[in-house]
Amino acid sequence: MKIMPNRMDRGFYQYQTEFEQKALEVLRSGWYVLGKEVSSFEEEFAAYTGAKYCVGVGNGLDALWLAFKVLGIGQGDEVIVQANTYIASVMGITINGATPVFVEPDEYYSIDADKIEEKITDKTKAILVVHLYGQASNMEKILTLCKKYNLRLVEDCAQSHGACYQGKMTGTFGDIGCFSFYPSKNLGAFGDGGAIVTNDEQIAKDMKMYRNYGSEKRYYNKVVGANSRLDELQAGLLRVRLSHMEELTKEKEQIALTYLKELNNPYFTLPKLLAGANHVWHQFVLCSQYRDELIQYLEEKEIGTIIHYPVPPHLAEAYEYLGFKEGDFPITERYAKSVVSIPMYNGMTEEEQKIVIEALNAFVPGKFR
Numbered sequence: 001m002k003i004m005p006n007r008m009d010r011g012f013y014q015y016q017t018e019f020e021q022k023a024l025e026v027l028r029s030g031w032y033v034l035g036k037e038v039s040s041f042e043e044e045f046a047a048y049t050g051a052k053y054c055v056g057v058g059n060g061l062d063a064l065w066l067a068f069k070v071l072g073i074g075q076g077d078e079v080i081v082q083a084n085t086y087i088a089s090v091m092g093i094t095i096n097g098a099t100p101v102f103v104e105p106d107e108y109y110s111i112d113a114d115k116i117e118e119k120i121t122d123k124t125k126a127i128l129v130v131h132l133y134g135q136a137s138n139m140e141k142i143l144t145l146c147k148k149y150n151l152r153l154v155e156d157c158a159q160s161h162g163a164c165y166q167g168k169m170t171g172t173f174g175d176i177g178c179f180s181f182y183p184s185k186n187l188g189a190f191g192d193g194g195a196i197v198t199n200d201e202q203i204a205k206d207m208k209m210y211r212n213y214g215s216e217k218r219y220y221n222k223v224v225g226a227n228s229r230l231d232e233l234q235a236g237l238l239r240v241r242l243s244h245m246e247e248l249t250k251e252k253e254q255i256a257l258t259y260l261k262e263l264n265n266p267y268f269t270l271p272k273l274l275a276g277a278n279h280v281w282h283q284f285v286l287c288s289q290y291r292d293e294l295i296q297y298l299e300e301k302e303i304g305t306i307i308h309y310p311v312p313p314h315l316a317e318a319y320e321y322l323g324f325k326e327g328d329f330p331i332t333e334r335y336a337k338s339v340v341s342i343p344m345y346n347g348m349t350e351e352e353q354k355i356v357i358e359a360l361n362a363f364v365p366g367k368f369r
């Protein structure tokens with residue numbers, strides 16, 4: 001039996017009838033962009049996160065760059081971000097012309113809050129926190145720094161739908177929380193989708209303007225904006241999935257608990273849990289100096305894995321112009337060489353998980369090649 005790192009079809013079949021009914025309802029409605037499904041989803045997702053406002057956009061990257069746009073952060077400004085993130089976090093900063101200032105991660109793969117202060121300059125305008133892999137970052141220290149230096153706080157919650165820090169949802173700590181609903185995400189659509197949440201009415205209004213060609217009133221354009229609108233079909237399907245979020249998150253937690261309890265092998269380490277934070281297990285990430293051999297070994301057993309992420313943004317070709325080189329962020333670079341995400345998805349069967357656990361526990365470097 002082949003086991004893939006993610007199975008999005010399983011997530012569909014879990015609520016097939018509801019998805020199909022909603023899709024037909026939207027298709028038959030004759031209204032496909034910015035309608036009642038989008039506004040209902042925005043209300044429901046704001047309520048889910050505990051934020052006052054939600055504005056749907058086209059995808060997670062748009063949520064990020066539009067967030068910095070709305071905050072007026074661009075050319076000449078610096079934004080602090082962890083070095084070991086998905087490149088979209090960094091593009092959200094640089095699309096506006098601002099400069100990313102990288103900080104090494106801690107043992108939880110989150111930004112190391114103790115290393116932020118040394119990177120703050122008079123150009124620093126914001127911190128972008130990424131709740132990577134689904135675990136909330138240490139918000140207490142970050143909030144203190146934002147207050148002390150009067151910095152904006154943007155959260156990249158593309159991987160952390162429903163994750164809390166000390167009981168408060170990620171996305172609601174700062175000025176803007178940015179979400180992706182890419183199909184593989186914990187709250188996934190059936191195509192691209194994204195949203196921002198905020199407690200600031202003006203930010204919500206501006207975001208609505210920017211997502212729609214910079215207009216509040218049709219054909220009257222105040223600023224140069226984007227065409228980045230969550231569509232009715234995705235919003236309707238997201239509403240279905242959102243209504244099941246609690247059970248979907250619990251299911252992933254159960255899979256993670258089983259992995260944490262039953263995986264036992266000195267050749268890799270398990271993810272560490274930060275006190276006060278909760279983890280919604282977008283990814284279950286192992287760390288091993290034998291990572292590449294482990295991947296090959298699992299492949300031979302028809303178990304798929306993914307590396308999140310093999311090339312850190314500071315070494316990506318797209319960011320050559322920033323002038324970084326190998327060795328500049330050793331912890332990030334070590335993670336890029338040693339992390340691997342193992343199968344984790346809603347609808348994963350006990351049998352599939354058992355196969356993955358048995359294979360991982362039997363791994364010995366050098367022995368199977």
Ligand SMILES: Cc1ncc(COP(=O)(O)O)c(C=O)c1O
Pocket residue numbers: 059060061062085086088089130156158159179180181182192193194
């Ligand atoms: C951490 C992070 N930020 C941003 C994004 C961008 O989201 P999208 O793919 O919807 O543009 C993703 C997902 O791809 C992500 O994982």
